[in-house]
Amino acid sequence: MPQARYKQLVDRLSEDIRQGRLKPGTALPTHRRLATREGISLATATRTYAELQAMGLVSGEVGRGTFVREPIPFGDGVEMHVASGDLLDLSFNYPALPMQTDLLRTALRQLASAGELESVLRYQPHGGRPHEKAIVAAHLKSRGLSVAADEVLITCGAIHALACAAMSLLRPGDAVAVDALSYPGIQVVAELCGLELVALPASGPGLDPDALDALCRRRKIRAVYCMPTLHNPLGWVMPLAQRDALIAVARRRGLLLLEDGTYAFLEKKAPAPLAALAPDITVYVSSLSKSVAAGLRFGFACAPAALVPRIHRAIRATVWNTPTLVTSLCCGWLQDGTVARLEQEKRRDAVARQRIVSTVLAQFEMVRHPASYFVWLPLPAGVRSDAVAMRLKEDNVLVSTAAPYAVGSQPPHAIRLALGSVSHADLKRALEKVGDVVASLDC
Ligand SMILES: Cc1ncc(COP(=O)(O)O)c(C=O)c1O
Structure with missing residues (x-):
């Protein structure tokens, strides 16, 4: 398939998702069906889905297929949009361990078969x-x-x-x-x-x-x-x-x-x-x-x-x-005992995430607890928190300024980093960007 037609297919599907014509949760055709329907090779169909996945629009689940993803909450959590797949969200904490989707699937099956419905x-x-x-x-x-x-x-x-x-x-x-x-x-x-x-x-x-x-x-x-x-x-x-x-x-x-x-x-x-x-x-x-x-x-x-x-x-x-x-x-x-187990694992997870913070942002004075899922980062004098948040957003990293946390007075220039919602590797990547942006504005 020529490059232009392949791109057109990605554009068409992504537009269908963004406009809501393909709703979150919709199961998309298998790679083979997509290839037949569009008259493209199997490899091109696979590449199309890989690109949509990289854009954050679909998720591929092994053995189950490809699904349209839920939009990711953005900003104050009220405005919803389909975020780019590369968006690193350090503004909200919704910590989830990788096995939790399977846990949910199993529990729902058990409820359906043995629960009192x-x-x-x-x-x-x-x-x-x-x-x-x-x-x-x-x-x-x-x-x-x-x-x-x-x-x-x-x-x-x-x-x-x-x-x-x-x-x-x-x-x-x-x-x-x-x-x-x-x-x-x-x-x-x-x-x-x-x-x-x-x-x-x-x-x-x-x-x-x-x-x-x-x-x-x-x-x-x-x-x-x-x-x-x-x-x-x-x-x-x-x-x-x-x-x-x-x-x-x-x-x-x-x-x-x-x-x-x-x-x-x-x-x-x-x-x-x-x-x-x-x-x-x-x-x-x-x-x-x-x-x-x-x-x-x-x-x-x-x-x-x-x-x-x-x-x-x-x-x-x-x-x-x-x-x-x-x-x-x-x-x-x-x-x-599932909740007790998850709590224990998340305590470990939060500590591991704080260690990543200690390594990547070692040059900053921060206010934080060693086992918490967030960090308060006061900014150097002269660095504005809205400028930091804006620059990071352009770089696909979402952080929160002090403004929503401040009660009745001028918010200090600080940002709050939520550590729990991205993978450890992405957290490191996002924190590096935070460090770079703050340093670049501190002159
Ligand atoms: C201190 C505190 N209380 C309450 C909430 C709200 O929690 P829930 O999602 O259970 O409503 C949050 C959410 O971030 C929180 O940080």
Whole structure:
């Protein structure tokens, strides 16, 4: 086939995918069928699919065929587009180990053949069925939390748990204290619930109890949002004494503690969660998004028994119940030890990724935890974070600036690198580009 016609075929198929005429998940013809249909050689058909794969538009699965890929989330995760296959995403963390697709395939087959499927078709109790809550409660023991099954609520991810807690336990106008650099989702929740976020200086290693106390002296604060173990984006783990001091302030000032443990599984040696130290005033939220897979949307909250009915109502108003299929799947993995195994492997994986960072970006001062999936990289004076992000994007590397993390003040010039979503080789390649771009702008 002449070069021009071969290119035309690649162009035609890629356009069909980009325009949505070939939908994600569509099985494409076998190489042989494509060759017959287009009147081309088998080698050319294979080359066509290889090129589409390199563009990130299709995936070839051994023994199964070639499929149109899902678009990759881009930017703030709302705008979706089909990314070039060479796009290196250091802006979002969706850590997945290579064997997880097979794990999912096997679990789905088991569910289809042996699972109780009738219940999937019916409404279920808000926040999970009793046996599922008991399974999550057992899992929370590995986080140092001893909770009763009826203090657990199953949600569609940690952000859903956080939103349900905020909308049911807080009122519009309430002020919530947070670190000046914090997980961006809290800003979206606050905006939608009419909450005011009040920033405390992000001095580390965690929310500052003295600064919180001083703030409460000046004005009415209703709650605190914090990530005592594996703070995102700074990787802090709050020492026990600081947790105790924070709880003492919360008790004295009548504050509700919203504790986010989404990344906590990565640090086994962390002190007890606030929800274990002060269970009567803490709502704990977390999920399997980072330890298993973000696309499953499986999360949970545990809350003092008196607050559970209100959070139930928020779950009812938002999803009624989490999708039973996913809940069954995740509870199966929690129960048979799969989640514990994945957590262990991801702890190793995160450490290995941080080692790559240490080698490639050795010349930079960074803020990070040795077993976390992210790095906070303050930029040299005079280097703008938006310029760095823009230059890297032109080079097919996505990073996040400090802006989405900054609460109520001018964001510092820093970038946040998510390490979990690309292969180790691609991570090294992307970090080298980060180092080169920062160095080229630092003059
Ligand atoms: C600290 C923190 N909390 C919550 C979430 C949301 O997690 P989920 O995907 O379970 O909603 C994230 C996601 O990155 C996060 O970093």
